[in-house]
Amino acid sequence: MPEEYRPRRSCLAVPGSSQRFLDKARGLAADEVFLDLEDAVAPAAKETARRNVIAALNAGGWGGQLVAVRINDAATRWAYRDVAEVVAAAGRGLDAIILPKVTDPGHVAWLDLMLGQIEQDTGDEPGRIGIEAQIEDARGLAKADEIAATSPRLRALVFGPADFMASVGMRSLRVGAQPAGYVGSDAYHYPLLRILVAARAHGLAAIDGPYLVIDDLDGLAEAAASTAALGYDGKWVLHPGQIDVVNRAFSPGQDDYERAELILDAYRYYTSVEHRGAVMLGGEMIDEASRKLALVVAAKGRAAGLRRSQRFEAPVTTPSAEHAPFGESPGQPAGES
Ligand code: GLV
Ligand code: MG
Numbered sequence: 074m075p076e077e078y079r080p081r082r083s084c085l086a087v088p089g090s091s092q093r094f095l096d097k098a099r100g101l102a103a104d105e106v107f108l109d110l111e112d113a114v115a116p117a118a119k120e121t122a123r124r125n126v127i128a129a130l131n132a133g134g135w136g137g138q139l140v141a142v143r144i145n146d147a148a149t150r151w152a153y154r155d156v157a158e159v160v161a162a163a164g165r166g167l168d169a170i171i172l173p174k175v176t177d178p179g180h181v182a183w184l185d186l187m188l189g190q191i192e193q194d195t196g197d198e199p200g201r202i203g204i205e206a207q208i209e210d211a212r213g214l215a216k217a218d219e220i221a222a223t224s225p226r227l228r229a230l231v232f233g234p235a236d237f238m239a240s241v242g243m244r245s246l247r248v249g250a251q252p253a254g255y256v257g258s259d260a261y262h263y264p265l266l267r268i269l270v271a272a273r274a275h276g277l278a279a280i281d282g283p284y285l286v287i288d289d290l291d292g293l294a295e296a297a298a299s300t301a302a303l304g305y306d307g308k309w310v311l312h313p314g315q316i317d318v319v320n321r322a323f324s325p326g327q328d329d330y331e332r333a334e335l336i337l338d339a340y341r342y343y344t345s346v347e348h349r350g351a352v353m354l355g356g357e358m359i360d361e362a363s364r365k366l367a368l369v370v371a372a373k374g375r376a377a378g379l380r381r382s383q384r385f386e387a388p389v390t391t392p393s394a395e396h397a398p399f400g401e402s403p404g405q406p407a408g409e410s
Contacts, residue, residue, distance in 0.1 A: 078372035078373065078375070078376045079139065079278075079376065080104045080306070080307070080323075080373070080376035080377060081104050081105050081139065081229065081278055081280055081306050081307040082104050082306070082307040082308075082319060082320045082322075082323035082324065082377065083102070083103040083104055083105070083307060083308065083309075083310050083315070083316045083319040083320050083323070084103065084104065084105040084106075084107060084141075084231075084280060084307055084308070084309045084310065085098060085101060085103035085105070085106045085107070085309075085310050085311075085313070085316065086107055086109050086113060086143075086283065086309055086310070086311050087106060087107065087108050087109060088109050088113035088114055088122070089108050089109055089110050089113075089114055089122030089123065089125050089126040089129075089142075090113070090114045090115070090118040090121060090122040090125065091125075092125055095108065095125060095126075095129045097313070099134050099135060099136070100134075100136065101313050101316060102316050102317065102320060103138060103310060103313075103316050103320075104138065104139060104307065104320070105138060105139040105140070105141060105168075105307075106135065106138050106139070106140055106141070107140075107141040107142060107143050107171055108126045108129060108130070108140075108141070108142045108143070109122075109142075109143045110122050110123060110126060110142060110143060110144050110145055110151070110155050110159075111143045111144065111145050111146065111173050112173070119145070119151050123154070123155060123158055123159065126142055126159060126163075127158065127159055127162045127163045130142070130159070130163035130166035130167060131162070131163050131166060133166060135166070139168045139169065140166060140167055140168050140169075141167065141168060141169040141170065141171050141205065142155075142159055142167060142170055142171065143170075143171035143172075143173060144156055144159070144170055144171070144172065144173075145173070146172070146173045146174035146175075146180070147172065147174075147175075147179075147180040147183055147184065148174070148180075153187070156170065156184065156187045156188070156191070157187070157191065160187075160188060160191045160195075160202065161191050161194070161195060164191065164192075164195060164197050164202060165197065167202055168202070168203060169202060169203035169204060169205050169228055169229075170184060170188070170202060170203075170204055170205070171204075171205045171206075171207065171231065172184050172204055172205070172206050172207065173207040173209065173233065173236075174207060174209055174210065174213070174233075174236065175206040175207060175208060175209075175213050175220055176210060176212040176213045176216070177212070177213075177216060177220070178216065178219045178220050178222070178223040180206075180220075181204060181206055181220060181223040181224050181227065182223055182224065184204055184224075184226075185204065185223070185224040185226050188202050188204075188226065200225065200226060202226065203226050203227070203228035203229075204224060204226045204227050204228065205227075205228055205229040205230075205231050205280070206220055206221075206227060206229070206230055206231065207230075207231045207232075207233045207236075207282075208220065208230055208231070208232060208233065208237075208264070208268050208271075209232070209233025209234075209235075209236035209237045209240070209282070210233075210236055210237060210239075210240035210241075211237075211240050211241055212240075214237070214264055214267055214268070217230065217267055217268055217271035218270075218271045218274065220271070221271040221272055221274065221275040221277055222275055227275065227277055228277060228278060229272065229277050229278035229279065229280050229306070230268050230271060230272040230277055230278075230279055230280070231280040231281075231282060231309070232261075232264060232265060232268050232279075232280070232281050232282045233282045234248050234249050234261065234281075234282040234283070235248040235282070235283070235285070237264055237282075238252075243260065247285070247286060248282075248283065248284070248285040248286075249282065249283060249284035249285055249286075249292075249293075249296050250284070250286060250289075250292055250296070259299065265281065265300060265303060265305070266303065269303060269304055269305060273304070278306040278307070279304065279305045279306055280305065280306060280307050280308065280309065281296075281297070281300040281305050281307070281308040281309070282308070282309050283308075283309040283310065283311050284296050284297075284308070284311075284315070285311065287311060287312045287314065287315065290314070290315070290318050293315055293318050293319070294318050294321075294322060296308075297318065297319050297322035297323065298322045301322045301323045305323070306323065306373075307319070307323050308322070308323065320377070323373070323377075324373065324374065324377035324379065325370045325373050325374045325377070325379070327379060329370055329374070330370060330371065330374030330379045330381065331381055331382065331383050332367075332370075333366075333367040333368075333369075333370035333371040333374065334367075334371050334374075334381045334383075334385075335354065335355075335383060335385050336354060336359050336363055336364065336366075336367035337364065337367050337368065337371055338384070338385035339352065339354045339359065339385050340352075340359055340360075340361075340363070340364045340367070342385065342387050346387070
């Protein structure tokens with residue numbers, strides 16, 4: 074988890090074929106907006122959608138959000154023109170390309186090479202445009218680790234539940250919700266964890282896919298809280314009404330955030346000033362592993378705009394405290410600052 078953590082809590086899908094939705098997407102609270110040329114666009118509307126997306130990127134006004142385009146998958150007739158036309162005409166307004174239905178590392182390698190060719194041609198910064206790879210079928214999942222290792226442009230692996238459910242034969246039409254009849258606790262646990270591990274092994278973000286029952290905000294909150302707890306960075310949203318629920322689910326709670334910042338301060342103090350590697354903080358033992366966990370929570374909290382109200386206060390060192398046995402010199406949160 075990099076200390077400079079770019080939030081992708083909510084990733085809003087906007088169909089490239091709808092000018093109205095493209096216009097409405099600006100200014101929403103989604104961390105990432107992606108303009109879709111793939112499954113939200115009918116085959117007959119692909120060319121128009123591409124033109125709309127180029128115009129929307131060039132018009133700007135996306136604020137500090139990450140802006141991505143989901144192109145058609147590498148095995149379709151549209152993919153090469155999606156990349157060539159969108160990136161050549163509007164690459165500067167683009168942070169990443171989302172590549173769907175990645176079943177093989179070769180798909181990512183193809184996109185990486187094409188982006189490199191276009192950057193040479195346009196003079197744009199080499200390697201700036203990232204790739205988010207959707208893993209959404211059995212073949213892609215089986216190769217998740219190889220896919221995650223393919224290109225330094227990769228920023229995230231994204232689970233695609235709808236296509237995945239179809240690919241493995243899951244007997245349900247409620248995308249993102251638990252399939253009726255399944256007696257385990259989470260039918261998506263295996264693909265979610267496998268994608269998460271592949272992503273983290275290569276320093277990438279892990280993003281969960283959409284929850285299609287738009288008016289079931291409780292179901293969405295539950296699904297989002299579950300993947301957030303597992304370690305995921307964010308989730309797709311298909312409607313502006315889903316954004317707040319998802320942002321909340323992927324932001325740490327204020328208490329956890331405060332605690333994480335205190336752990337980082339305390340650990341820094343004890344390891345650098347007192348040269349001790351494991352100490353007590355408010356009744357809990359903290360060590361190097363605690364620091365790593367705290368880094369994750371603090372980075373996610375800062376990225377979510379949380380502010381701390383407590384500061385760590387180093388204990389006053391007395392001769393007896395200096396020689397106190399291991400674990401008996403608890404630092405304290407200093408309260409409001
Ligand atoms: C998203 O692309 C999905 O298939 O769920
Ligand atoms: Mg899909």
